[in-house]
Amino acid sequence: MLDWWAIQFAHVALLSRNSMSSGLGATKVNEGPIVGTHHGSPMILSALPSASSVRIELLFLESEGLDSKSHKVPTTSVPDVLIMEGGADVLIVGAGPSGLMLANWLARCNVSFRIIDKKPNQTLSGHADGLQCRTLEVIExxxxxxxxxxxxxxxxxxxxxxxxxxxxxxRNYRLANTAKGVSYIEKIFSEELKRVSGVSVERSIEPISLQIDRETIHDPHSKPIHVQLMHRRADGSIYNEDIQVKYLIGCDGAHSWVRRTLGIPMIGESSESVWGVVDTMCVSDFPDIRCCCTVQSSASGTLKIIPREKGIVRFYVQLRQYSPVADTMDRSSVTSSEIIEAARNILKPYSLVVHREMIGQTVYRVGQRLAPRFSSFNNRVLLSGDACHSHSPKVGQGMNVSMMDAYNLGWKIAQTLNGTITSSVLDTYEYERRKIAEDLLDLDRKIAPLISQKISPEDAVESTRNLRKVFKSGKVFMSGVGVIYGPSMLTIDHSDALHLARHVHPGRRIDSHQVLCQADARPWNVHELMPSDGRWRIVILAGDVREVEQMEKINRLGSLFNGENGLVTNVTPRECRLDSVVQVLTIHRSPRKEVELVHFPSTLCPPFDYEKIFVDDESYLKGHGQAYEGFGVHLHGESIT
Structure with missing residues (x-):
């Protein structure tokens, strides 16, 4: 399931088998797009192990020019210094949702890494915890x-x-929603990371100096990033550790040390609106206490309610009394009692009784800020999540967008290190994700004033209608499934071929439809066929293979991909399974009972591999998935995708 399904009519930037074994640049083969024309000529849809799609073109491993000077920050003087040689290829700074998403990706791609966090303990509550549809798909x-x-x-x-x-x-309006609220995101991700790789978050550690070796930054095998880490022992003593890595990723939040060390500013503004956040167990006669609510009162401000697991409720409460002193206030002085009292005033005449101590609290100002760039030193140092964009939590996107930043970046880092793709693919990370961050900040600028504004009873219905309109217009974006990446070396816009698969768009996640395994009739959703395991996918939509002409095309296509000198064969190391780098899946549209597995060429259906051929047909228990209609592909096979 890739960023998963980001799909494209295009090529894939993979290094050839010879280049991977020798460490040298690849020879280009089969140049030019493999995008067919009308009336049954082949057209290929490639799905990546990531958020965007890539070309099936073999690129030279290019040496890159360094446009930044070596950057060094003085090291804090500490008596003990430990110098580590060898070790990890990637250092992740920050073990929040973004850092843990990245770590889980790298772990599944067998990349050596370390993940550190300056906090001594894991965050269990008080931070973002609303998971949107796309994020849930990725976790799945x-x-x-x-x-x-x-x-x-x-x-x-x-x-x-x-x-x-x-x-x-x-109450003025009710709307459907699809998110899920859950605490312990970091705990679950940390445990999964330990299960998959044996790696744990290293805590009470923070970076204190950074130096880049310009002499070796062009060498893909070098470790030009020199970082000094400060460890804090439980007894309060400290010692330093010097390490070298190939990549440094800053997932260290809005006050990112990595970003500040690179000299990258956060550009934007803050409003005068001050909000308090608290998680609690409470009893209330407010009828929607277990629904996601925005409550605006004329006299006391605005309250946002997020119901969570095990009866926990999160309140985002506007603290109007602090707006005049927002620039100078000491946020640590705001107590949980003040936040709860403000919530009570907004909910009047309904009651609110707290039955358990506060689980967590924080205070923040509404603002939108964006870093002008997400990377430096030829993509050897990169930023992810709140380290490069910040906004109010009103749209429930902070954690989701941050995690999807890391999901987009993770496969690119991993496959660059594994020698599967060229490092130039890393240029697409900022290109793709900065546009998403800009769109997010634009949406937040529309919603935040509507939520924070003071409204009278006379204007209430119109104000709520405007808020509802903005929520509905941004619903697809907020779910994450509507993200579209623009044309790049990964996503090529072949608008002249879109009629062949009308509902599949380059740069956008492919919709998941039910198909059946040809071998055993088991129903699968298309996304389930594409786990995040670092492999690329090519999906052939074969049409009606009962037609002799159509099956001949399938045979030729199988040889093109998986034959002795096929595209997939050439990018797969000799010692590996043929589908270890690129997996080819076939979905046909003939009645399943009229086609046998042995009818398909061995290049597409190897012996003992029964999960390569699927059919868009009616299942015994779950009906018909109508996948071809969903993809917008002709039922009779006028095109092969």
Whole structure:
């Protein structure tokens, strides 16, 4: 399941088998797009192990020019210094959702890495915890979605409340929702990381100096990143450790040490609106206490309610009394009692009784900021998540976008290190994800003022209607499934071929439809066929293979990919399984009972591999998936995708 399905009509930037074994640049083969024309000529849809799609063209391993000077920060003087040689290829700074997503990706691709965090303990609550559809799909592709779903609280409905004529509040709208609220995200990801790789987050460690070796930065085998780490022992003593890595990734939040050390600013502004956040166990006669709500009162401000697992409720509470002193206030002085009292005032005449101590609290100012660039030193140092963009939590996107940043970056780092693709692919990370961050900040700028504004009972219905309109217009983006990456070396816009698969768009996740395994009739969703395991996928939509002409095309296509000198064969190391780098899946549209597995060429259906051929047909228990209609592909096979 890739960023998963980011799909494209294009080529794939893979190094050839010879180049991987020799460490030298690849020879180009089969240059030019393999995109067919009308009336049955082959057209190839490639799905990547990541958020964007890549070309099936073999690129030279290019040496890159360094446009930045060597950067060095003075090291704090500490008596003990430990110098580590060898070790990890990647250092991840920050073990929040973004850092843990990246670590889980690298672990599944057998990349050596370390992940450090300056906090002594794992965050269990008080931070973002709403998972949107696309993020849930990605977690499912890693194989541990069940751990999330066991404890998650589905947020099925959104309710919008505004001032009533009698000076209290009233419900104005109900909307459908698809997110899930859950705490312990970091705990679940950390445990999965330990299970998969044996790697644990190293805590009470922070970087204190960074130096880049310009002499070796062009060498893909070098470790030009020199970082000094400060360890804090439980007894309060400290010691330093010097390490060298190939890549440094800053996932260390809005006050990122990595970003500041690179001299990259955060550009944007903050409003005067101050908000408090608290997680608690409470009892209330407010009718929507277990729904996702925005409650606006005319006199006391705005409250956002997020119900969570095990009866926990999160309150985002506007603290109007602090707005005049937002620039100078000491946020640590705000107590949980103040936040709860402000929530009570907004909910009047409904009651709110706290039955358990606060689980966590924080105070923040609404603002939107964006780093002008997400990488430096020829992509040897990169930023992810809040380290390069920050906004208010009103749209429930902070953690999701941060995790998807890391998901986009993770496969590119891994396959660059593994020698599968050229390092130039890393240029697409900032190109793709910065546009998403810009779109997110634009959405937040629309929603935040509507939520924070002071409204009268007379304007309540119109104000809530405007808020509802913005929520509905941004619904697809907020779910994550509507993300579209623009044309690049990974995603090529072949608009002249889109009629062959009308509902599949380059740079966008492919929709998941049910198909059946030809061998045993078991129903699968297409996404389930594409786990996040570092492999690339090519999906052949073969049409009606009962037709002799169509099956001949399938045979030729099988040889083109998996034959002795096929495209897939040439990018696969000799000692590995043929599908270890690129997996070819076939989905046909003939009635399953009229086709046998042995009818397909061995190049597409190897012996003892029964999960390569699938059919868009009716299942015994779950009906018909109508995958071809969903993809917008002609039912009779006028095209092969």
């Amino acid at each position: 592709s890693f194989g541990f979605i069940d751990q999330i779903l066991k404890i998650a609280n589905p947020l099925v409905e959104v309710c919008l409340w505004g001032p009533s004529p009698d000076g209290h509040i009233q």
